[in-house]
Amino acid sequence: MWRNYWTVAVRALAKSRTYSIINIAGLAIGMAACVLILLYIRYERSYDRWLPDAANTYQFQTFGKNSDTGEPFAFQMASYVTESRIKKDFPQVEQAGYILSTGPVFLKDGQATSTEDYKYADNDFLKTVNLPLAAGTTLTAPQTAVITQEEAIKRYGTDQVVGRTLTIISKGIKRDFKISGVLKNLPKNSHLKINAILRLDFNAFFAEEPYFLTCWGCQSGWVYFKLKPGTDVNQLNSQLAAWEKRNIPDEYNGGIRFNQGDDQNWRFTNVQDVHLGEADDASMTPQNDRQTITTFAIIAILILGMAVVNFTNLATARASQRAREVALRKVLGATRRQLIVQFVGESILISATAMLLALALVELLVKPFAAFLDADLTLKYSGREGILLPAIGLTLLVGILSGLYPAFFLSRFQPAQVLKANRSAAETPGSGRLRTALVILQFAVSIGLIICTAVVYAQTVYARSVDPGYKRDHILQVDEMSRAQLWSKGEEIVNRMKRLPGVTAVGRTDIGISTDNNNNTGLIPPGSNKQVTIGQYSVDEGFFDAMGLTLKAGRWFDPNRPMDDMTVPYPEDLNAEKALAARGVNVVMNEYAIHKLGFKSPQDAIGKTVRSEIFAPDTGVTDIHIIGVVGDSRFRSVRTPIDPIMFRNVNAQPQVMIVRYNGDPATVRAAVEREWKQITNEVPFNAKFSEDIIAELYKAEDGRAQMFAAFALLAVVIGCLGLFGLAAFTAERRTKEIGIRKVLGARTRDIVRLLVWQFSRPVLIANVIAWPVAWWMMRDWLNNFDQRITLGPIPFLVAGGIALGIAIATVVGHAVKVARANPIHALRYE
Known part of the structure; x- marks a missing residue:
């Protein structure tokens, strides 16, 4: 019996090569995606499990x-x-x-x-x-x-x-x-x-x-x-x-x-x-989150589900070709249970063939996939981390899920109805509606992924190009300025850099582009005893021009005004700090800070005094006079809210130096490096252009956009494979109908329009399903950003248009071929 089942299954696959290729290719792509995501999830969950104890x-x-x-x-x-x-x-x-x-x-x-x-x-x-x-x-x-x-x-x-x-x-x-x-x-x-x-x-x-x-x-x-x-x-x-x-x-x-x-x-x-936990700490190592892992797992399952849908659709569509076989087997004594086992077995055979192809694809893709993720992904078949058992389990699961409905569908044919007058009973009521529903589901997934890709890409582009509140171009940021070896050389470094050709401004600070520095203090507004948390960062007089800040009210720091200078000796000199606290100091704030402190406008804050404990707890409380207000600036990712900032004029221990330049970037960098090395040989030169810093800051977002794009492409490919098979089958089944229509005067374009519309309707309905789901998901994702794009209709219309265009391009070839055929070939025996 099993030998007969095997022979029939192989002959059926060989007879319908297009059907077999579509099914095996679709399942192989879906399985390969699942295996790769399985390796990725297993890797993410393996963090630090190798540590002894x-x-x-x-x-x-x-x-x-x-x-x-x-x-x-x-x-x-x-x-x-x-x-x-x-x-x-x-x-x-x-x-x-x-x-x-x-x-x-x-x-x-x-x-x-x-x-x-x-x-x-x-x-x-x-x-x-x-x-x-x-x-x-x-x-x-x-x-x-x-x-x-x-x-x-x-x-x-x-x-x-x-x-x-x-x-x-x-x-x-x-x-x-x-x-x-x-x-x-x-x-x-x-x-x-x-x-x-x-x-x-x-x-x-x-x-x-x-x-x-x-x-x-x-x-x-x-x-x-x-x-x-x-x-x-x-x-x-x-x-x-x-x-x-x-x-x-x-x-x-x-x-x-x-x-x-x-x-x-x-x-x-x-x-x-720790790696998948709540606490964040990029300074130790970039971490992932469970939501991202879950999202990719769900997408992989959806892609595999689309391949399973292809199998179900094509199997039920081809039922008429197996109807007589089923009828004859029943006449010869086959039970429905035996027929179900036969067809599920055929499905498992196709699934196993697809898994072998999928593993070959994984072997080819695992290294570039690992390089893209910067992960140590390895493909092992045996052992604790082997994928052989999961692959076998996935093969059986996909085979059973793919073949179960077609098996029940085919096994219920009645021999008398099928064999009577040589007529097929394959197209039972409801099967066409099921196929349409499954095609709608497939394209809903494809459209949703295309929308997600478009939104993620648009947000990434927006994050790189949004106005940060300062002039982000033509900046060279030099690190290592906080080294003790340079504390006595800060002014010399700045003055020598200013004289370099192409350099227009130089400033020092402990908050630079893509800063990881967090330094907060509590300020007490006038007439209040409640502290307001404000970020405090050190700058020098040149920082304003070097960064390209915008002055909203008041003035910037002036080197000729002693009250502007908050520099104290290092190591700590408690007497000097107490003297500074007793004297009071001048500061410049951004707009967000003065609004948090209760001032109505930048002009309203100028000349006002707030109180704070600037240094260690035993230096006392000092009066802080607001002399200037600058526009809000974003020194971190767009995911992070803009900081309320108080700038202090401290000409000691800055973390970075900001060099604004004109002309050729490489020439300016080389000149800055030469000057640096003439000043010190104990501190290495480490500098990056602002464009490179921003690119690195949003590297993870770029990677996510590329991942969504890859998944969307896979979904579209699988959907098109299924649609291609259904279009071919439909065109074949409707040959006589089309011949009659042509005899009655239908033109080629009328026939093409009829067939194209049949497959365009499910895509249009899929948009109705995909759009609200994608909108809800992307709205939640965008809410993680402090600054974000407006979720307008363009990504949805573009995704719907792409899906519809792909669907039409997939079926139009069959439609034109059938529409141009001579009707005599279809009607010669009627």
Whole structure:
């Protein structure tokens, strides 16, 4: 019996080659998309599961709400002081470790180069997070270091570096570390982004900034804990509220009592949940979110579903060709159950053939797909991460789902009706309506994906081109200005850069294009005791022209007015800070800041005084005089709301230098670099053009647009395959009808219009379904942006037009061929 089923199935496929190719190609594309997305989802969910003892390793994260706006925040970072207090108060903690992100200068043979992902640790961090060692030991003592194999080869040309000295410059001081161990290269599926860990005595390192060691409101590093096996982490998290009250002191700010922990809470989060968790921390590693993973999984399922729909549609459409076979089998004694098994078996055979082709496609596409995602995707067939069993399961699932309805449909034919007068009973009532409904569903998915692609692309273009509130073109942003080696050379650097040909303005600041700096303070408006959170950032007198800001009222900082200057000596001089606080200072704010402080207009704010605790808590409250108001500027992504900003004139420790230029960008950059290297050989030159910074800022959005475009293309291809098969079948079945119409005087264009309209109606109806769903999805997505495009009708009309055009182009060939055929060939036997 099975041999007979196999023979019949193979002959049926060979007889209807077009039908077979369409079905197998559609299923193969859908399956390949599913397998690739399966690999991607598995990779995203595998983050940090490779860590030894990952189940007991936790990151201490900070959560809360902005007291001013009520907006929630979630950080992977936590304050330094939490590490020791948690370890002291909770016996369930076995080990604790803290790492601080830093970018020291690497020094070798007198040459200074930049570093990436170098971390400072206060103790043997590797006892808390068990990163695998390739050689040597952990951080057993201060002034020791561990370095990854890749970083060792980059710096020394070999990974045999245990015992060698690693020299860096940090805070202007040259520091030597003995390399005690070499770490294995961390895989990409880790939230940890580390090239080296340097162990320091933090008490000595922060001797000039003691507030860092006791500040509860600071998020400046990452705290990790290893809990004892069997610890109930939910119970531990429930005890943190009481722990906060016991540990966090009350302080006074401008006569107002507040608690540094009032607006924030903490939580133990397992390292395996960090990557897809709530807390964001791009400075460690870019993370993903569960919604994105779910979205791509749903799209992959929809694409596979479209291929299954193709199979069902074509199988029911071709039922007339199998009707006599079914009737004869029933006459010879076949039961309906046997017929169902036969047709489902044929479907599984097609599904298996498609899966083999899909796996071949995956083999070809997995490397470029992984490169596009910047992920370590590997295709394995066996083992824990093998896809053989999932592939077999997917083959059976698709085969059964594809063949179940056609099997029930074909097996219910009545032999007497089929064989009587050699007539077919294949086209039972309702089957045509089902095919139409499935075609509508297919094109609704295709149209929806095209709309999503258009909206995501339009928003990405808008984000790059929207007015940021400053002149974003012709800017070279130079990093590394905060190095202690340059603190005494800041004015010299600016003056020498100004003299370069093509340079029109130079300014220094700690807020640049695509800044990751967050520095807030509480300001108390006139007549109020309530603090308003405002961002405070340092600039110099040249920043206004270099950035191209717009002055709305008042004036910018003037170097000839001492009250404009807020620079204080470093290291901290408490007497100087108190003198500055007693004297009062002048600041410039943006429009958003003055509105938050309650002023009606920029002119209304000029000359007004607000109060704030600018420095450490023990310097007292100072009067801040508003001398100018500038337009709002966007220094971050359009996803992030514009900051309310107070600019302070501080000519010390800026993070970046903004160079505005005219002329050839490469020539200007080369001239700036030459001048830089003449000034210092201890700080590497690191500069980017504003266009490159913005491109990198929206790289993720570009990737998402390309992913949607790829999925939309797949959906359209699969939909067209099904439509092509149905059009061919319909044209064949209606040959005699068309012949009669032509004999009765119908013209070719009338016939073509009739057939094209038959397949255009489902596409038009699909628009009615796809448009509201796509609008709802894209509205929610766009709401994640502070500035966004208007969701107008153009993407919907364009998507509908593209789908309709593709549908017409798919069927018009069959329509013209049939319409031009000589009717005598169709009617010669009538």
